[in-house]
Every structure is written in C-alpha cells, then in structure tokens.
Amino acid sequence: MGFDGLMVSVSGVRGRVGEALTPEVIATYAAAFGAWASRDGNRRVVVGRDSRVSGPMFTRIVHGALESVGCTVIDIGMAPTPTIQLAVEHHHAAGGLGITASHNPIEWNALKFIGPSGLFLSAAEGAEMRGLLETGIPRATWDQLGTIEVDAEAVARHLAQVLALPWLDVDAIRARRFRVALDCCHGAGSVIMPQLLTELGCEVYAINMEPDGKFHRPPEPVAENLGELAALVRATKADIGLATDPDVDRLALVLDDGVAPGEDYTLAFAARTVLKHRRGPVVTNLSTSKVVSDVAAEFGVPFQFAKVGEVNVALTMRDAGATIGGEGNGGVILPEMHLGRDAPVGAALMLQLMVEEGRPLSALVAAKPRYVIVKDKLDRPDAPLDAVYEALRAAFPDASADTQDGLRLDWPDRWVHLRPSGTEPIVRVIAEAPSDAEARQLITQAREPLAALV
Known part of the structure; x- marks a missing residue:
C-alpha cells in the first residue's frame, strides 16, 4: 500500500x-x-x-x-x-x-x-x-x-532519572545558582526543561514556552535560528542559553558571550563531562564535527563513527560499549539513561561541566581548535555514486576513507562527507576545515565528479 x-x-x-x-x-x-x-x-x-x-x-x-x-x-x-x-x-x-x-x-x-x-x-x-x-x-x-x-508519571520518572545520574553533583550545581536562558520553541520541552532547571537551582529566563506547536521560527535548533535566545542571554547576563527542538531530543547552546557555537558543541561538552568520570569509547555519526573526536583524543579513549541516523549510532554504541555518543545535531546519548538522544540529559551535563570547569564555557571554546562546517546538497544522479567515490579517493590518496555511509575523507584538521539522503532525492555534501574558505574548497572539489553524473 x-x-x-x-x-x-x-x-x-x-x-x-x-x-x-x-x-x-x-x-x-x-x-x-x-x-x-x-x-x-x-x-x-x-x-x-x-x-x-x-x-x-x-x-x-x-x-x-x-x-x-x-x-x-x-x-x-x-x-x-x-x-x-x-x-x-x-x-x-x-x-x-x-x-x-x-x-x-x-x-x-x-x-x-x-x-x-x-x-x-x-x-x-x-x-x-x-x-x-x-x-x-x-x-x-x-x-x-x-x-x-x-x-x-512518565515525565516525572524521566526527570528523576536525570537527577539521579551518578556523576551529576546536584548539590554543587544548586549552590552555583546558574542563570539560564531557555527557548523551547513552543514544543514539548516546556513539560520538562523548566522543571529540571528549577530542581537544579537555576534562575530561569524562558521564552516560547507555550506548548501549542505554533512555531514562530524554523524549529530546528541550529545557530541561525537562535537569535532570540542569544539576545535573551545578553539581556539577562545568563551563564548559558539552552534551546530544544519540538520533541526535546536535541539541545543547542548559546554561550555566556551570546554566541551560538554550533550544535556539535553540545555533544563535545557532554563527552568532556562524562569522560572526566569514566573512560570508554565515544561514538558519533559520520557528519559530526571534529570537536567531538578532539575530546576523545584528549582523554585518550577510542573514537568510532556510525552511519547517520539515531538508531545506527545507538546500535554502534551498544556494540562498542560506548561511554557516551550521539549526533552532531545536538543529540546526546548517555547509555546510563538509555540509548536515545536526550536533551534533558544534555542540559544536566552542561551544568555539571560549568561546575567542574569553574570558568565560562566561552573560555573553554576559545582555548580549543575551532573549525567551520559547510553543508551543501545536490540533486541525486540516476547513476550509482560508486564512480564518484572512486574518483574522490583517487584525487585524495592522502586522506583516510570511511565507506560505511557514503564516503567520508579525513585529514588531521579537516574532512568531507558525501552521502545520499535517506529522505530526499539529494546528495548531501558536508565539509569541515579550520576556515570557511578551506571548507568551501573541499565542497567544490567534492562536487566536481558528482556534477559530471547529474
């Protein structure tokens, strides 16, 4: 049918x-x-x-x-x-x-x-x-x-499980009285996020909390959609801004300086928090920023890629015995809770990290290498993409290649990933490098053999 x-x-x-x-x-x-x-x-x-x-x-x-x-x-x-x-x-x-x-x-x-x-x-x-x-x-x-x-009682049980996480120092977080700006984008986050932050002793400044589904902006919590939250962080001098998508499995951040660093930083920060307490593998999908693998390298733990898609990451995490994992879209998966993306878990780990670091998260970002991600897409050709993958591997013999989900080529400080979309008739091309120009150059080079097929 x-x-x-x-x-x-x-x-x-x-x-x-x-x-x-x-x-x-x-x-x-x-x-x-x-x-x-x-x-x-x-x-x-x-x-x-x-x-x-x-x-x-x-x-x-x-x-x-x-x-x-x-x-x-x-x-x-x-x-x-x-x-x-x-x-x-x-x-x-x-x-x-x-x-x-x-x-x-x-x-x-x-x-x-x-x-x-x-x-x-x-x-x-x-x-x-x-x-x-x-x-x-x-x-x-x-x-x-x-x-x-x-x-x-389902939401109350979820909240209790977050507060009971073994490395969450609830008393220490409460003592800091963090100022938190919150944007739930008229989604289901309003039934759990304010309650969680209140339980953790935060002073909450919230916007877009009516859970009526009448999104007044694109609801995906990417940096370009978080202007209101950034303004709220600056106006209230908040320690952090938190944004959830409508079904609360993704969490994006606005730092204390009013800058949205990109949703990959949610997983990078969460991994940093957890790896301080327990060492073990980190798993992300192939379209995730190097800021996550950098954290794994810093802590000396194995890092593994999975195919794009939450269930693919979850199953890879289960097989690898991962300590933490997720997706670069702000999806944090903590096996102690369950093998699913969980924005309330991500929020709790952000506050725990702020306690342990004793400095603003903007300072933590500034002290680490920065990258720029560029995302592009093209119409999918009728012909198979194998020829494109072969041409790119031949053009970049110095890159390490991962072929489990399209083709990802990696260098020490940059990468490019091509994959056919699972939901649209397009090919996604994503690149990351130390600068916007270098990332765009990778996109351009990746598009050449693809354009020849269209």
Missing part, C-alpha cells in the same frame, strides 16, 4: 499534514506497527506526542488504530521523545509510537516507531513491519479489541 509524497525512513514515516500525511495514513501505519509489535503476545504499546497542532487529532486516530489490532495503549500525553522511549522500557512494552515530526517545519507531523528495547526500529525491523501493509494487517474481533490506559 503506497502513499504518494510520504517520507519513509529508518525511524518512521512523515509528511505534510493534510497532504501526504492524512488520518488514513496515520491509522494504517499505527495499526501495522501495533500488529507487528504485538506478534509475540505482548500487546502493550506506549503512545506520546509533541506539541504540534495536529498532535491531538492524530493521537485519537492512533489510539483507535492500536485498539483495532488488540493492543493495550499506554498513553503518556505530551512528552519528549526520550520520555516515550524510557516509558517503553519502564512498562516492558512491546513498543512505542511517538507522534512527532521532531525539528521539521510547522506543517509537518510524523510517526516514530520505537521497539521493545526503547530504540527506534532498525532498517530490518522497519521493513518487516511495513511488510504488513502489503500482506494485510490482522485485525482484532469485537471481543479482542484493545483498551487505553493513562500514565501521567
């Missing part, structure tokens, strides 16, 4: 509300997921949503779809995506559905599919689940229909 214009990826299915993403689509995929998840007899499925305007409507549809395949729905209401993942683990559920389009623009929504371990479905699991769309979804008879339960 196909739906034109729908984007199906490793983590879920998404589209514009009222266009590709209709109630019929949501009902079909939710029922397929419920039937797949409960195939072994465990019929408990957790459901949560972010603040998007279509969220309440889609929640009602998801409830009915899951009941129609005999599932027991555990509804946790509006909650961060990591809270949904933790609730799946808490309830020993068969899986979970997050009704969220994460950082996508206001007109989007999506379903995120979570397996029984609290991780998003792997590519193989997703393919197996979607197979039911072709073979038919087994429905429950009248006497086997599912029911709905409400769990109102």
Whole structure:
C-alpha cells in the first residue's frame, strides 16, 4: 500500500499534514506497527506526542488504530521523545509510537516507531513491519479489541532519572545558582526543561514556552535560528542559553558571550563531562564535527563513527560499549539513561561541566581548535555514486576513507562527507576545515565528479 509524497525512513514515516500525511495514513501505519509489535503476545504499546497542532487529532486516530489490532495503549500525553522511549522500557512494552515530526517545519507531523528495547526500529525491523501493509494487517474481533490506559508519571520518572545520574553533583550545581536562558520553541520541552532547571537551582529566563506547536521560527535548533535566545542571554547576563527542538531530543547552546557555537558543541561538552568520570569509547555519526573526536583524543579513549541516523549510532554504541555518543545535531546519548538522544540529559551535563570547569564555557571554546562546517546538497544522479567515490579517493590518496555511509575523507584538521539522503532525492555534501574558505574548497572539489553524473 503506497502513499504518494510520504517520507519513509529508518525511524518512521512523515509528511505534510493534510497532504501526504492524512488520518488514513496515520491509522494504517499505527495499526501495522501495533500488529507487528504485538506478534509475540505482548500487546502493550506506549503512545506520546509533541506539541504540534495536529498532535491531538492524530493521537485519537492512533489510539483507535492500536485498539483495532488488540493492543493495550499506554498513553503518556505530551512528552519528549526520550520520555516515550524510557516509558517503553519502564512498562516492558512491546513498543512505542511517538507522534512527532521532531525539528521539521510547522506543517509537518510524523510517526516514530520505537521497539521493545526503547530504540527506534532498525532498517530490518522497519521493513518487516511495513511488510504488513502489503500482506494485510490482522485485525482484532469485537471481543479482542484493545483498551487505553493513562500514565501521567512518565515525565516525572524521566526527570528523576536525570537527577539521579551518578556523576551529576546536584548539590554543587544548586549552590552555583546558574542563570539560564531557555527557548523551547513552543514544543514539548516546556513539560520538562523548566522543571529540571528549577530542581537544579537555576534562575530561569524562558521564552516560547507555550506548548501549542505554533512555531514562530524554523524549529530546528541550529545557530541561525537562535537569535532570540542569544539576545535573551545578553539581556539577562545568563551563564548559558539552552534551546530544544519540538520533541526535546536535541539541545543547542548559546554561550555566556551570546554566541551560538554550533550544535556539535553540545555533544563535545557532554563527552568532556562524562569522560572526566569514566573512560570508554565515544561514538558519533559520520557528519559530526571534529570537536567531538578532539575530546576523545584528549582523554585518550577510542573514537568510532556510525552511519547517520539515531538508531545506527545507538546500535554502534551498544556494540562498542560506548561511554557516551550521539549526533552532531545536538543529540546526546548517555547509555546510563538509555540509548536515545536526550536533551534533558544534555542540559544536566552542561551544568555539571560549568561546575567542574569553574570558568565560562566561552573560555573553554576559545582555548580549543575551532573549525567551520559547510553543508551543501545536490540533486541525486540516476547513476550509482560508486564512480564518484572512486574518483574522490583517487584525487585524495592522502586522506583516510570511511565507506560505511557514503564516503567520508579525513585529514588531521579537516574532512568531507558525501552521502545520499535517506529522505530526499539529494546528495548531501558536508565539509569541515579550520576556515570557511578551506571548507568551501573541499565542497567544490567534492562536487566536481558528482556534477559530471547529474
């Protein structure tokens, strides 16, 4: 069963509300997921949503779809995506559905599919689940229909778990009375971030806290979207500014000097905090800044790349026994909590680092090598990209090559990564170097063999 214009990826299915993403689509995929998840007899499925305007409507549809395949729905209401993942683990559920389009623009929504371990479905699991769309979804008879339960404590449990992290010195953080500026972009962050910061003794200056999903700016927490937060940091003389995306799995920073250093610094700072207390491997995806691998090198621990995509990073972390990992988009994954990106965990680790460093984070950034990332994209050619990869490897024989997700070429102080997008008909080209000009030069050189195919 196909739906034109729908984007199906490793983590879920998404589209514009009222266009590709209709109630019929949501009902079909939710029922397929419920039937797949409960195939072994465990019929408990957790459901949560972010603040998007279509969220309440889609929640009602998801409830009915899951009941129609005999599932027991555990509804946790509006909650961060990591809270949904933790609730799946808490309830020993068969899986979970997050009704969220994460950082996508206001007109989007999506379903995120979570397996029984609290991780998003792997590519193989997703393919197996979607197979039911072709073979038919087994429905429950009248006497086997599912029911709905409400769990109102999921966010409180998540908060308690963050505060109980072994290397979080809650008393020391409270004693510092940090001034924190907060921007939740009208997302689900408002149900947990102010509470966390208050518990940690912070003086909070918050904006965009109404969780109504009416994003007044692009909701992705990249530096160019954080002008309001930067102004708030300067106006309140805050020690740090924190920004979350609508489903609260990504955290971006504005430093005490009012500068947004880029979302890669969230993971770099988190890794620095954790590695002071426990040494072990660090894992990130292939499109992450060198500021993260620099931290691993400084602490003398192994560093490993994973394919782009949260579940790919999580599975690589699990296999490597990683101490910390995540993605350069502000997604911090701390295995002590769970193998999922978690903005509240990231925020707690930032405050812990500020206690331990005893100096502003802007000074910490200034003392380390700086890099500039440039991101580009081109239409994907019809021909396979193997010839492009071979041409680039031949052109740069001095670079180390990683081919697990497209091609990444590395030098000591710079890199370039080409990969076909999993959700759009484009090729992404990302480069990083000590200067903007050097990064753009890498982009230009990478584009040449690619342009020849288009």
